[in-house]
Amino acid sequence: MVEVKGFKEGLEDVVAADSSICYIDGDRGILSYRGIDIHELAEHSTFEEICFLLWEGRLPRRDELDLLRRSIGAERALPPPMLELLASLVPHLTPMDAVRTMVSALAETDPDVADMSRPGNMRKALRMTGQIATIVAAHHRLREGKPVVETDPSLSHAEDFLRMLNGARPSSEAKRAFDMALVLHADHELNASTFAARVTAATLADMHSAVTSAVATLKGPLHGGANEAVIRMLLQIGSLDRVDDFLHGKLERKEKIMGFGHRVYHTEDPRATHLRAMSKALAESSGETRWYDMSRRIEKIMNEEKKLNSNVDFYSASVYYMLGIPPDLFTPIFAISRIAGWTAHVLEQYENNRLIRPRAEYIGPEYPQSYVPIEKR
Secondary structure (H helix, E strand, O other): OOOOOOOOOHHHOOOOOOHHHHHHHHEEEEEEEEEEEEHHHHHOOOOHHHHHHHHOOOOOOHHHHHHHHHHHHOOOOOOOHHHHHHHHHHHOOOOHHHHHHHHHHHHHHHOOOOOOOOOHHHHHHHHHHHHHHHHHHHHHHOOOOOOOOOOOOOOOHHHHHHHHOOOOOOHHHHHHHHHHHHHOOOOOOOOHHHHHHHHHHHHOOOOOHHHHHHHHHEEEOOOOOHHHHHHHHHHHHOOHHHHHHHHHHHHOOOOOOOOOOOOOOOOOOOOHHHHHHHHHHHHHHHHHOOOOOOOOOHHHHHHHHHOOOOOHHHHHHHHHHHHOOOHHHHHEEEHHHHHHHHHHHHHHHOOOOOOOOOOOOOOOOOOOOOOOOOHHH
């Protein structure tokens, strides 16, 4: 029997790839893209600039950033056959199901689907980055019985998505908040969906297949969906004066409070720092502070009584809700952002590829076992 060494349940802390894309130090609460701290990027960068940084390994010049922004804008529109397919799926599929199905289907209309060169894969990455946002917005409009809003290539990715979703251009505060949320969610090293994308890419499957694997993995509630659970908890509580009794009741029943703790971070998730401030700013600008106030109280109790810090999902819930985004779109919006990281990792996997094929720790019957003929069983 072959002995497999170094087993870690859930592959926790197991290094599975060399990567120059994302650096995390969970003990110090550090997250960086290509070595640039997430705090600097959140304050100064845009989602399009993050796409360039993740794909190319450096910050763009002004002309490069302008070109990329125009290019993503030009690719946001879905080909007519894909829009017809999406319309036919609306009665049957949830938003995440629609994203998964449509990403796979988009390969059929992508002119570069069979081109495995880096330029061909870059064009596919750019198209999917634009198209996923439109899939989410169009699916929501169709299920609401509203007309699909056409893309506006002149707008930023964040602004055009909110416009396509809600039918009106967002305020400057909403546009900036959503753009920052996209920046913060763009990559996070070898999380489950990114690892799934790299495993698929390692077989030399095409980029659409790899991203479909990622979306399917994100759909699982242990990866995506935590911020949706957070907002549903806030809606269930309803008001600040009910927080303490509700939360203590859940803790006494040993029920999990979503949005707290993280497999990697042992201190505050650096993304939560910005989302907390964003939630406060949106609350104050709108005059409706209930969701932020409730979140702060829940966070205080969890810090004091459970020694747990909020993670990226906790405050993104109130941010998205205050932007007028329905809860079941929270995970699809994760995909709108994380497509930048997924495609960057797929590109990196292709550049220095080796088939990803781990071993399993065998815990079955001891070898050898004798075969018993069927008439003697």
